[in-house]
Amino acid sequence: MKFGKEFTSQQVPEWQEAYMNYGSLKSLLKEINLFKQRNLPAPHRPHGLKRNATLYRAFSGLSHMVQHHSPRNHHSPSPDVENQVILVNGLADDSAETTFLNVHDEGGEYELVYFRRLDDEFNKVLKFYKEKAKEVVDEAGALNKQMEALVAFRVKVEHPEGWKNSVEETRQLASDVAASRAELYATAPSAVRASKRATLMDAIDEESSRNGGGLSVESIRGDSKDDKETKTITTNSQLQVQADDQDDQQNGVRSKRPAPLEILQYVTFNTPQGTPRSTIKGILNIPNQTDLKFSKDNLKKAEAQLKKAFVEFYNKLRLLKSYSFLNILAFSKIMKKYDKIASRNASKSYMKMVDDSYLGSSNKVTKLMERVEVIFIKHFANSNRSKGMNVLRPKARREKHRVTFSMGFLVGCTFALIIALILIIRARKILDKEGKVLYMETMFPLYSLFGFLVLHLVLYAGNIYFWRRYRVNYSFIFGFKQGTELGYREILLVSFCISVLALACVLANLDMEMDPVTKEYKAITELLPLVLVGLLLAIMLCPFNIIYRSSRFFLLVSLFHCIFSPLYKVTLPDFLLADQISSQIQALRSFEFYICYYGWGDYKHRQNSCGDSDVFNTFSYIIAALPFWWRCLQCLRRLYDEGDIMQAYNGLKYFSIIVAVSTRTAYTLSNANSWKIIAWITSIGATIVSTYWDIVFDWGLFQRNSKNWMLRDKLLVPHKSVYYAAVVLNVVLRLAWMQTVLNITIFSLHTQMMIALVAILEIVRRGMWNFFRLENEHINNVGKFRAFKSVPLPFNYDEDEDKDE
Structure with a gap:
């Protein structure tokens, strides 16, 4: 690996701007090299010239060098001052100012610019x-x-x-x-x-x-x-x-x-x-x-x-x-390159100044x-x-081969189970049987919960992969304990393990016909979804140091802070988790259906009255508004703690979504045209405000006077088209969110399929939103050189003692 890439990979991400700009100095050396190649012709060597051997050749003797050689010749002439290339002057504040002595040489102006830039970089590093x-x-x-x-x-x-x-x-x-x-x-x-x-x-x-x-x-x-x-x-x-x-x-x-x-x-x-x-x-x-x-x-x-x-x-x-x-090494490397390209001998004197400075000494x-x-x-x-x-x-977490192997094995099992599921449905003509509607209304909501969860985890794993690729310090932003953060392979391992278990349960549960004698379905297969949910909850709450305990407890603590939002000081993981939950409304409703179906329904006959229950429907709309209510309370708490007026506006954004959900509920209960119009207006208003906030404040785009049109000055992804496509896609997927409020049906799909489709689109939008949201947070940290979290100290030391002394 070349030094430039190694130098970049070893940098503290939040201090990137404070490091020596090795690439800029290297580009200046390329300009010096190009000038010399254009203007300095190669020495002319006539062809066919041969050196004739002579009979008389000078011989200096073997003892001449021994008699006159000494380890240090005190009478040897001092270095020629005329051959000196640069003169490095140290200023009062320990900064450097280099004088290039051969500025009148051909191409000397290029080297003069190089040393000015070199001094600027050194003084920047020294000051920092x-x-x-x-x-x-x-x-x-x-x-x-x-x-x-x-x-x-x-x-x-x-x-x-x-x-x-x-x-x-x-x-x-x-x-x-x-x-x-x-x-x-x-x-x-x-x-x-x-x-x-x-x-x-x-x-x-x-x-x-x-x-x-x-x-x-x-x-x-x-x-x-x-x-x-x-x-x-x-x-x-x-x-x-x-x-x-x-x-x-x-x-x-x-x-x-x-x-x-x-x-x-x-x-x-x-x-x-x-x-x-x-x-x-x-x-x-x-x-x-x-x-x-x-x-x-x-x-x-x-x-x-x-x-x-x-x-x-x-x-x-x-x-x-x-x-x-790293910076001292970078200055040494760049000066050696300069000596080689310019055929000078300036690195020794400049590096002596670097070593004697505050940075090196x-x-x-x-x-x-x-x-x-x-x-x-x-x-x-x-x-x-x-x-x-x-x-x-x-010690840094090492990538284990067994994790990669297990992840790949589970991916293969997932696709194999999907193919087997499709073949069984086609071979047995399950879609043509009478139990299809009953299955979609009962079992599909139960199993769709695992699909939403797996999709969210897969997108999160993709986010981690691209955060690492573009050097977004996500572990510091989230506040993970060093050495315990999970990589994308571990996340994919967990997600595909859940998918394999869920698909296996679906195959075991794929039964459309009742027993002709008892008129019941098999109790074991009907209880499989509940068993799988119980297993996941047991693993999540397991106190033993197995299955990524540190990450599980971190998630549980953040979830606890979200539920009791106004009582805890809001940190970035807390409100990011609340945002994730706001995109999992249908998963929360599926969890509510578990309670109703297995608690008050007749699961052996696949019968329940959940949809006809006013209590169930009321809680269904409360669940839809609850994550936005948590975010609203978090914004109010941050307004109280930080005094940032933007948190008040952010709280109003979430309050507008709550109003949209409430008006939709009122329209559903009364079925009046007036409530329908109000629901449309509030939903469109909430969608516009949320979309604008996503792009401008969460992603930091649409900045005025930016060198990147309609974006921001600092972009981690080298392709600008990615940002423009993300903006358009976010707007389109935000419009799909309106279906959860207005209950729009298209393509003549079953209601449960339509709900699942819209929920999938919202999860995809959230996964895309996560990457650009953390990228913007990382850039803000870089701009303020925030590379460490503040740790509260236990004692408050009274300074009056020092004053008395």
């Missing part, structure tokens, strides 16, 4: 790296305070009776410090101990004071060019700490070093926002209880929150370190990574290095 490095240093300071509070909280929980006096406390803490440091040093590998001897001495311990160790900002100020000085300072500080410990044992506690438990005077709990309790208290103006309660449950919650914060912080450091390495990120590893292993992995590093660096 400085900003991110400052952010992680500030975040390290915040995490340091959190760890100090956690350490003190843990001591208080484990020793609720307290210490007898401060001298005894200090001696006990000092001995524990020495023991924990020795334990860490003994468990670390020899190579790691050699490189981190100074770092381990600064690790946070449960017994260290507020000013001792941790992720202190002062401890990571050193750069790589000052390593010797830093090691000397660290050694002196260790000696000073030992001397201070001796003074403490002889003269008592120093007044300048407060006991760890005193930190708790300035700490309160951060109450979680967006939970039902905090929401209800906010409505009733009841203040949240933030006082510290020293219990093991609170300690576990604080440790879990801080553990997540450290894992996310470490991931940020890893990506920032990779960012620095600062080791703050590396030091922070080492310190985070030590702290995490000590406090969250019980000093087990392999366990701690497995959490900090989770």
Whole structure:
């Protein structure tokens, strides 16, 4: 693989604009190469010229070179200044400004443009790296305070009776410090101990004071060019700490070093926002209880929150370190290409500037990574290095051959069962039998539920495939735990497994005739759909770590948040799931039919009165409006939390759909022409508003002054025709949605077939909508360089203490 493709594949998707534009610089080098090929003729070599051998040839001797050769000739001439190509000047803000000295050469203007662009790219990368490095240093300071509070909280929980006096406390803490440091040093590998001897001495311990160790900002100020000085300072500080410990044992506690438990005077709990309790208290103006309660449950919650914060912080450091390495490598590659094309020798001087800059010489990120590893292993992995590093660096999910094989096998089984089903229907002439109508009205709604579910999963798998292909960071957008997100193969495996089970049940249930004696159908075959639904629900709720438990629980939590929409803070997975449910109205109605058919119907005779029941019909329309009601409540909650007026307009959009469904219900119950006209008007209005919102706000298209006509500036799919076709298709499929409101029948199809067809078209529209919706979300994240999720911290640290000091 060429470096350009490898460089692009290794980039953080949300930081694409901040990386060095390797392709642009490479195109400038191509222009320089084309100019040289056009204007610099190849040296003329006359044909037939042969070198005549001579009898007298110069011989310099074997001992000449040995006598005059030395490892470093101090009298060798210095490099010719006239042969210097560029002059790299460092500015006050550590940025670079390169002067091209051979601008008057033929084609020199091309090289001048190249170096100007090169400086712009370097300064862009340097500025971004400085900003991110400052952010992680500030975040390290915040995490340091959190760890100090956690350490003190843990001591208080484990020793609720307290210490007898401060001298005894200090001696006990000092001995524990020495023991924990020795334990860490003994468990670390020899190579790691050699490189981190100074770092381990600064690790946070449960017994260290507020000013001792941790992720202190002062401890990571050193750069790589000052390593010797830093090691000397660290050694002196260790000696000073030992001397201070001796003074403490002889003269008592120093007044300048407060006991760890005193930190708790300035700490309160951060109450979680967006939970039902905090929401209800906010409505009733009841203040949240933030006082510290020293219990093991609170300690576990604080440790879990801080553990997540450290894992996310470490991931940020890893990506920032990779960012620095990749960009330095890209500058080295592009300069080597320049030397080769332009026949210059400029890469050495330019790369010396890059290596001496903040981008190449600062080791703050590396030091922070080492310190985070030590702290995490000590406090969250019980000093087990392999366990701690497995959490900090989770292994990426590997594609397994058995998943691919099983998926392919199930695909083949699905098509085989479909063909068998068609052949059986044709051979037995089932469509000509009297039980056809009864079968369509009873069994078809039961089995169509699995068809809707499988189709949605297949489209979701297709979305994942194209999101990966066009580098949409869907796992970050959804908030999946690293290493647990499912790929498109796993989704297809689940979907085709369901399809095989459903089709097998259909073949077993394909019975149009009653028993002539009992006038009943076979109870076993009639119960197959219910058994399959029960099996899927049991797997979904299974607490054991089987069949993608992490993904199942993630889905259940989001579903729970959707049902209780106004009580929870709305996240992107929550409202995206509510949108998916709004496209599965017929699946929800099929689930309602399961309850009615098997609960109140006579399934042995395939008889039920569900369609004639007012309660069933009422709930059928309530179910149709319920997902839109959830989305409306989510928009109101986001309006309350974020203060974004666009959420109010989005809520009105969903409210218009609810009005359309309600007017359709009124028309069905009264059958009056006035309600029919109102139903038409509200349905058309809701369709127009929803279509406009899909294209403009959800997809981000139809932007004014865009370089791509009627689209947006940034497009991930290289073919613009895909976007235009998606817009047209979305409009057409939105019109099909009106059938669910107006009950339009075409092609003389059976009512159940018509309902299933429209439901399929809506699911297809939602699958297409999902891709462009997440693409737009990804582009917004790229524009704001949002590559990490914010993790709530357990403690609120009162800053008044720092002011007093």
